[in-house]
Amino acid sequence: GFTTGAPIAMIVANKEADSSDYEAIKDLPRPGHTDYPARVKYGGFNDYRGGGRFSGRVTVALIMAGxxxxxxxxxxxxxVMAYTKAIGKVKMDQALSYGEIRNQRYKTSVRCPDSVCAKAMEEAIINARKDGDSLGGIIECLALGVPAGVGEPLFDALDADIAKVLMLVPAVKGVEFGTGFAAAELKGSENNDAYQIKNGKVVALTNNAGGVLGGLSSGMPIVARVAIKPTSSIAKEQRTVNLSQMKNAKIKVGGRHDPCVVPKAVPVVEAVVTITLADHMIRAGIIPKVLE
Structure with missing residues (x-):
């Protein structure tokens, strides 16, 4: 099929919606959720059933656009490809090729291309569920083949825009590129990516910058990682307040909740980075506004 130039519309029907569990706790803001600040912002007219517009359910639209x-x-x-790098304290340390990551990441339930590490991640999630708790993790996203010079200085910097869309993904609490925060412990001589000519092209010997320099793509693979917080809805009893009575209270969140949302967030992270890169490459004139 071909696009016509008109807006593309896609609809996903949620046939298993069950908001009955939220009625009993509509005045009890769930720790870790947006319930309280949303209630303040919208004067009590926020949708408390599953978080409303702040729910992870909104990400289905991002995946479709992606x-x-x-x-x-x-x-x-x-x-562009994303995969699970860590869940809880279980981290993937094995170095895999881009091809191995691309081909193996969806062969495990946790979206980790290292099958041995994936099993340990699965066990950690099962144990957290048994304890009525949850886990977070780290997702790494790679973008291969992005030419150098993509991005707009300062307010529309490529890494700034990627970071912004990554932070709009529910549960994301941190973003880093390349060496990221570890660069703070390095010397300039260790962190700088030296250049060389290879097959008639300028390439960097390392990629500590994560493929972006000064808000522009460097021609190296773009490497971004996000920290995903543990699922906020847990079976353990937690302290909260009753907003209608203005008294301290306790809450135990029921319903259907994942003990770890990292695997589900992998395609979302991949989608938002893909959308942002496509937008920037169109702005740069690399991708024409009309494809023939």
Whole structure:
């Protein structure tokens, strides 16, 4: 099929919606959720059933848009892929090739390309669920084939825009590129990415910058990582307040909740980075506004 130039519309029907569990706790803000600040912002008219517009359910639209953007980027030999790097204290240390990451990440339930590490992650999630608790983790996203010079200085810097869309993904609490926060412990001679000519092209010997310098793509793979917080809805009893009575209270969140949302967030992270790269490459004139 071909696009016509008109807006593309896609609809996903949630046939298993059950908001009955939220009625009993509508005046009890859930710790870790947006219930309280949303109630203040919207004067009590916020949708308390599952978090409303702040729910992770909104990300389905991002994934749909990302699927369209991915088709465009692939045409220009740009490939974006995200995978689970860590869940809780279980971290993937094995170095895998880009091909191995791409081919193996969806062969495990936790979206980790290292099968041995994936099993340990699965066990950690099971144990957290048994304890009535939850886990967070780290997702790494790679963008291969992005040409140098993509991005707009200062307010529309490429890494700034990528960081912004990553932070809009529910549960994301931190973003880093390349060496990230570890760069603070390095010397300039250790952190700088030296250049060389290889096959007639300028390439960097390392990629501590994560593929972005001064808000512009460097021509190296873009490497971004996000920290995902533990799922806020847990079976353990927690302290909160009753907003209608203005008294201290306790809450135990029921319903259907994942003990770890990291695996589900992998395609969302991939989608928002894909959308942002497609947008910037169109602005740069690399991708024409009309594809023939």
């Amino acid at each position: 699927a369209l953007a991915k088709k465009i980027l692939i045409t220009f030999n740009v490939n």
